[in-house]
Amino acid sequence: MRKVLIVGAGQSGLQLALGLQAKGYDVTVMSARTPEEIRNGRVMSTQCMFHDALQHERDLGINLWEADTVNVEGLGVSVAAPDGGRALDWFAELDHIAQSVDQRVKMAGWLELFEDRGGKLVIHGVMTSELDALSRLYDLVVISAGKGELVQLFDRVPERSPFTKPMRALSLAYAHGVRPRPEHPDKMAVRFNIVPGVGELFMIPAYTLSGNCDILFFEGIPGGPLDCFGDHPGPDEHFRRILDLMRQFVPWEYDRCRDAELTDAKATLAGGYPPVVRDPVGTLPGGAVVLGMADVVVANDPITGQGSNNASHCAATYLDAIVERGDRPFDAEWMHDTFERYWAYARHVTEWTNALLLPPPPHVLQILGVAGQNPAVARRFANGFTDPTDFQHWFLDPARWEKYLAEV
Numbered sequence: 521m522r523k524v525l526i527v528g529a530g531q532s533g534l535q536l537a538l539g540l541q542a543k544g545y546d547v548t549v550m551s552a553r554t555p556e557e558i559r560n561g562r563v564m565s566t567q568c569m570f571h572d573a574l575q576h577e578r579d580l581g582i583n584l585w586e587a588d589t590v591n592v593e594g595l596g597v598s599v600a601a602p603d604g605g606r607a608l609d610w611f612a613e614l615d616h617i618a619q620s621v622d623q624r625v626k627m628a629g630w631l632e633l634f635e636d637r638g639g640k641l642v643i644h645g646v647m648t649s650e651l652d653a654l655s656r657l658y659d660l661v662v663i664s665a666g667k668g669e670l671v672q673l674f675d676r677v678p679e680r681s682p683f684t685k686p687m688r689a690l691s692l693a694y695a696h697g698v699r700p701r702p703e704h705p706d707k708m709a710v711r712f713n714i715v716p717g718v719g720e721l722f723m724i725p726a727y728t729l730s731g732n733c734d735i736l737f738f739e740g741i742p743g744g745p746l747d748c749f750g751d752h753p754g755p756d757e758h759f760r761r762i763l764d765l766m767r768q769f770v771p772w773e774y775d776r777c778r779d780a781e782l783t784d785a786k787a788t789l790a791g792g793y794p795p796v797v798r799d800p801v802g803t804l805p806g807g808a809v810v811l812g813m814a815d816v817v818v819a820n821d822p823i824t825g826q827g828s829n830n831a832s833h834c835a836a837t838y839l840d841a842i843v844e845r846g847d848r849p850f851d852a853e854w855m856h857d858t859f860e861r862y863w864a865y866a867r868h869v870t871e872w873t874n875a876l877l878l879p880p881p882p883h884v885l886q887i888l889g890v891a892g893q894n895p896a897v898a899r900r901f902a903n904g905f906t907d908p909t910d911f912q913h914w915f916l917d918p919a920r921w922e923k924y925l926a927e928v
Contacts, residue, residue, distance in 0.1 A: 521546045524842070525658040527646055529553075531567075531623070532814030532831035533664030534630040538582050539839040541639050548658070552645035552665075555628035559729065562786040564623045566692055566737045568592060568710055568724050568825045570906035571616035573832035584629055585621050589727035592618040594709040595902035596701065597888060600716065604771060610891055611704050612898035614906065618710070620726035620735065622694065623828075648673065648804065655808040660842065660850040663802065666815030673802030674812045680870070686792035687877040688719065688739040688821055689747035693759045694726065694787035697780040698734035710825070710905075713770045719746045720823060721770050733783050736762055739823050742792070745769075749790035758788040795821050795874060800859035801852050811855045813838055818866045820873040825905060830866055837862040868909040875916060883918040886925075896928050 522545055526533045529551035540547050553561065569577075577583040594613040601607035635641050646654070648669055655661050663670050701711060711723040719740040726735050740746025746765060753761065759782050766774035782788070800817045802810045814831040841858040848854075875884075891898035904910050914924040 522659045522847070523657070524548070525550065525654060525661045527651070527661070527663050527670065528665030528816075529558075529627055529631055530664055530666065530814070530831065531626070531828050532835045533662070534627060534634065535576065535580070535582070535832060535835035536662065536664070536813070536838055537634055537639060538630065538637070539580050539835065540842065541634065541637055542580060543839075543843055545842075547634075548640040548642060549631070549634060550642045550644055550646050551631060552643070554643050555631045558628040558631070559624050560786075561624060563692070563694055563789050565789075565827065566620075566722070566724060566735050566822055566825070567623065567828040568618050568620040568726075569828050569832065570614070570618045572906055573829040574619060576832045576836045582630060582633065584633070585625060585727055586619065588731075589619045589621055590708050590725045590732040592620065592710055592725055593707045594704065595905060596704070596709050596711045597891065597901075598711065598713045598770070598772065599888065600714065600769060606772060608888060608892050609703070610898050611701075611707070611709060612891070612895065612902040613707070615903050616906065618906070620724050622726060622728040625727065625729060646670070651810070652804045652806045652808065655804055655806070655810065661808070661810040662813055662838070663810050663816050664813045666819060670802075671798075671816055673804070673810065674798040674800065674816060677797045677799055680797035680867075681795065682874060683795050683877070685794050686742060687795065688823060689742050689744075689749070689790075689792050690737075690739060690822065691746070691749045691758070691762060691790040692735055692737040692788065693762050694728050694733050694735055694783040695759070695777065695780040696730070696733050696783050697777075698723070698736075699776045699779075701776065711773065713773060715769045717741070718744055718769060721766065721773060722825070723773060723776075724825075728783050728787070730783050734780075736766070736777065737822075738762065738765060739821075752790070755782055755785050755788045758790070793819065795819060795870075795877070797870065801855045809852045809855060811838075811850070811858070817859060818863070818870060820870055821877055823876050824869070824873045824908070826869045826873060826908065830869055833865055834862050837865070865909065868912055871916060872904075872908050872911045881918070883921045884915070887915060887921060890925065894928055
């Protein structure tokens with residue numbers, strides 16, 4: 521029985537651990553926190569998982585909250601006008617539902633499921649020096665902890681990483697009491713609100729510790745009016761600032777939130793990080809190699825909501841590659857090849873995400889405008905969040921957009 525150590529207990533690491541466990545591998549997971557500490561901690565992210573990523577969880581039988589979680593049935597786009605109204609506003613249905621589960625709920629539950637199924641869980645924040653000795657006990661070591669010292673094992677790849685600083689200041693709150701959008705009150709949707717020159721606000725229906733809720737998520741251009749959380753305000757002040765910013769820049773969304781309140785005292789978060797792609801192979805001081813996955817090797821800005829989806833696809837790709845490897849060694853060449861299998865998908869997400877962080881070119885503005893008039897274009901854009909590889913065929917290239925426009 522081959523032995524695998526997975527350091528990190530997020531979407532990718534735990535999905536891979538549970539998948540390998542089901543295949544009969546001897547799996548150890550190292551987590552810096554217990555399930556209870558995760559549940560009682562601060563929210564860790566926004567997330568919205570679309571159909572293909574959700575299917576990976578269904579296939580493994582780990583979709584434990586699907587029946588309780590609100591279904592996201594569509595995606596809407598609004599563009600703010602200078603007068604405080606909307607220059608553009610449209611909604612399109614997804615071909616398949618999406619869902620968002622608070623990672624405090626999911627990761628705590630998955631850790632417990634992993635243990636219940638006989639997995640070995642070690643609660644310890646491992647350092648590079650400790651990992652050097654540990655690596656000799658396993659056939660494969662996978663690093664899925666996207667923050668901390670271990671990330672330094674993996675070198676930035678400049679040709680795949682055009683940015684060297686955060687491109688957005690991020691702030692969010694989980695809230696109860698947000699009313700549905702009046703334009704589609706019976707259809708829950710991710711709402712993508714664009715404020716030119718300022719940033720974006722996303723409204724994401726989600727499931728948290730206390731039931732269904734909404735995530736209010738601002739992406740602010742650094743140095744702009746949305747970049748105002750550097751003093752790390754307490755939860756009530758943090759929420760007040762978010763509501764004030766909504767009232768100022770997206771009043772149509774603020775109207776939905778007049779009676780909203782935080783889901784809990786740890787339901788706010790702020791920060792930022794530079795998007796980056798790293799080499800997937802890290803070399804320990806003793807010479808052993810380890811494999812990075814998900815955010816360790818491809819960390820995109822959350823403007824396209826693909827973080828958890830990427831993590832799920834990465835875990836599924838690595839699972840297949842590990843099983844296919846059989847008894848052969850997990851050497852550096854295999855690690856690079858395995859990552860490139862994932863990168864064949866993730867590069868499209870990275871290109872699309874990075875494009876949205878820059879001022880939109882004329883053809884993208886035209887796309888958003890046409891989508892408001894043509895449901896086929898709107899629906900294709902919305903369903904690109906499920907399959908971002910489609911954007912290369914029409915959204916990212918002006919000539920291909922012109923060809924598609926002529927067809928529709």
